[in-house]
Amino acid sequence: MSADLPRRIAAEFVGTAFLLATVVGSGIMAARLAGGNGALALLCNTIPTGAILAVLILTFGPVSGAHFNPAVSLAFAFRREVSLPVASIYIVAQLAGAVAGAWLAHAMFELPVFQISATMRVGTGQSIAESVATFGLVLTIFGCLAGARAGLPYAVGLYITAAYWFTASTSFANPAVTVARSLSDTFAGIAPGGVVAFILAQLAGALGATLLAAWLWPKQEA
Numbered sequence: 001m002s003a004d005l006p007r008r009i010a011a012e013f014v015g016t017a018f019l020l021a022t023v024v025g026s027g028i029m030a031a032r033l034a035g036g037n038g039a040l041a042l043l044c045n046t047i048p049t050g051a052i053l054a055v056l057i058l059t060f061g062p063v064s065g066a067h068f069n070p071a072v073s074l075a076f077a078f079r080r081e082v083s084l085p086v087a088s089i090y091i092v093a094q095l096a097g098a099v100a101g102a103w104l105a106h107a108m109f110e111l112p113v114f115q116i117s118a119t120m121r122v123g124t125g126q127s128i129a130e131s132v133a134t135f136g137l138v139l140t141i142f143g144c145l146a147g148a149r150a151g152l153p154y155a156v157g158l159y160i161t162a163a164y165w166f167t168a169s170t171s172f173a174n175p176a177v178t179v180a181r182s183l184s185d186t187f188a189g190i191a192p193g194g195v196v197a198f199i200l201a202q203l204a205g206a207l208g209a210t211l212l213a214a215w216l217w218p219k220q221e222a
Contacts, residue, residue, distance in 0.1 A: 011064035013097035015056045020101025022052040027187035050161030057153035069174040071206035098180035117189030127201040129169035134205030137173045146217035175199045
């Protein structure tokens with residue numbers, strides 16, 4: 001029996017909040033401990049992010065599907081596996097959870113809760129990277145759903161771990177993550193000037209992956 005909508009919304013809010021608390025919090029910790037070594041700091045930011053994704057999908061997947069990402073919710077709506085009204089409510093919960101998670105990370109490390117990032121992430125390469133990162137994420141999700149459901153949490157976590165390093169943007173791949181990270185002037189931040197380009201690239205990547213997935217793994221007719 002599927003969970004009722006309030007429970008699904010709560011799962012999306014809490015799951016996305018924990019995701020952002022991990023992304024931002026591990027970035028703060030990494031910057032403090034890495035001694036100025038950028039590669040080490042990025043590695044220390046990457047591992048917790050990939051790990052928490054697997055944990056969160058295992059935890060909340062049975063309740064809401066564990067989207068934690070507006071691009072993913074829109075992809076499922078495009079495939080008519082989630083209604084557009086429900087996807088819209090998911091997105092609101094994800095955005096609210098993401099911001100709450102970033103603020104929680106600030107509070108845990110005794111930083112000002114309300115911040116605006118000054119880290120510039122702009123340029124054609126950054127947009128291409130975000131499109132590629134989101135394309136790969138959505139394709140991973142639908143590919144696993146088609147033939148390897150049990151491995152989905154680990155595949156998503158491992159994909160994001162890899163994409164942190166092979167994309168120029170360090171793979172935000174998530175509009176809610178992008179918005180929340182613009183409100184954190186820490187290692188994980190992105191200046192507001194880059195947010196719109198990132199989100200447009202993410203949505204384009206998600207759409208491309210959704211179309212390809214429909215061709216690669218066509219649904220079986222009843």
